[in-house]
Amino acid sequence: MMFRLMKNVFRSKETVPVALCFLLALTVPALAAQRFAIVPTDVIYPGETISSGKLDRVEVTNPNLIGGYASDMDQVVGMLSTRTLLPGRTIPLSSLKKPYAVTRGSQLRIVFHIGNLTISAAGTPMDDANIGDVIRVRNLDSGQIVSGTVMADGTVQVKAK
Structure with a gap:
């Protein structure tokens, strides 16, 4: 039904410019x-910190490529890779x-x-951790192992039992 309507639109000479504008607006x-x-x-x-010197911004030409990939340098620079990243991918x-x-x-x-x-x-520290994680830490003076929360300043805050 839609195709018949479009076919009738192109028969009329005064509607051709309107139809072309419509198609141009779509493209x-x-x-x-x-x-x-x-x-x-x-x-x-893997485990390597990503620097801006190893990155390039390219135009996506594959229309079948869906999201889930980095599209901005700020998403990548300073992050750690969890797997091998190949050039051009x-x-x-x-x-x-x-x-x-x-x-x-x-x-x-x-x-x-x-x-x-x-x-x-x-x-x-006994483990690697991010801010807010609870980790085990060995006291270097006494040898005791305690658990605490990693703070933003790089310290570990221990709470009373």
């Missing part, structure tokens, strides 16, 4: 909606993660607050 947004993707220029290995957002705030084996401060009393000691 212009498609041209304006260019999609871009971020692709590596070099091989990026899109970067799936699922293969990126935030870098750890605390890494296993490094040194940090263990802080314990109770009322006005604050106790601080040197410690080493």
